[in-house]
Amino acid sequence: MSFTNSALNGNYAGVAATPASFGVQVFSGEFAADGASPTGNMTGTEDIGASGGPVSGAAFQAAYAISSSSANGRGTMTVASGEGGNAVIYMISATAFVAVSLNDPNPAVLLFEQSATSPPPTPTLTSLTLSPATVTGGDSSTGTVTLSGPAPSGGAQVALSSSDTSVATVPSSVTVTAGATSATFTVNTSAVTASTTVTISAAYAGVTKTASLTVNPAPPPPPTLSSLTLNPSTVIGGVQSSTGQVTLSAPAPAGGATVTLSSSSGAASVPSSVFVPEGATSATFTVNTSIVLVSTSVTISASYNGTTRMASLNVLL
Incomplete structure (x- = not known):
């Protein structure tokens, strides 16, 4: 040598x-x-x-x-x-x-x-974090594993697991590259019908760290306007009125639902909108009529959340 x-x-x-x-x-x-x-x-x-x-x-x-x-x-x-x-x-x-x-x-x-140089101590796993710690089923979270010191030559392979793989899945391991102190991985989730807490675990060099991930069900879709009815559907102009009713496909969300109204003719008038209270599925409004010279068919329209429903009102002489 x-x-x-x-x-x-x-x-x-x-x-x-x-x-x-x-x-x-x-x-x-x-x-x-x-x-x-x-x-x-x-x-x-x-x-x-x-x-x-x-x-x-x-x-x-x-x-x-x-x-x-x-x-x-x-x-x-x-x-x-x-x-x-x-x-x-x-x-x-x-x-x-x-x-x-x-x-x-x-x-x-x-x-x-010279005295032999001691190799640096093997780092230990100091933490496992999830961000965010609460997700809606179908969304993902990012996990981070952190070591007490730089990963050795060849990197540090940290084993990962999930307590409920039907709800949250993780890769079998994540590698902290040589010289680095942390690495990230993705936690994928599935849709759930009830709020579920899953424990994610990381293990390295005899040390295991855990973190909790809460997976919530997706909020229900906003209701749509399912129907508009008029009762009665035939009235004498200027003498009788009709009662309109709008019905939603599901209870109105927080804050209620405002349904816009319109009439195709001055023979029948409606308010500009009708309000369905939070949690309710329907609301009523009054259709006032005017005297007509000839019997007239009026179209009453109701619109909410991109859906429009129509009903015909016959206004007689």
């Missing part, structure tokens, strides 16, 4: 693997290398047991240069601190190297190694 200066970069612990009989007999310390090129720098503190007596927490400073080769990265280190000196160094892996003094006839082998 080929190494260069940039490979010797980071924090290292150092120890004498084979203490010599003189010179450096005990060596340990903590060091930091900057990976600079063409010359890198290493600094730190060292504890030394030497022939001249022990030294604790001594400053360490050295410069190093590694030349790439087809095998290990081999290079040199020049120590500026302490008594100084030169050493040859070998990169034995991406996280470790050895140094052997060139000044000591019976040198120790110094081993420098």
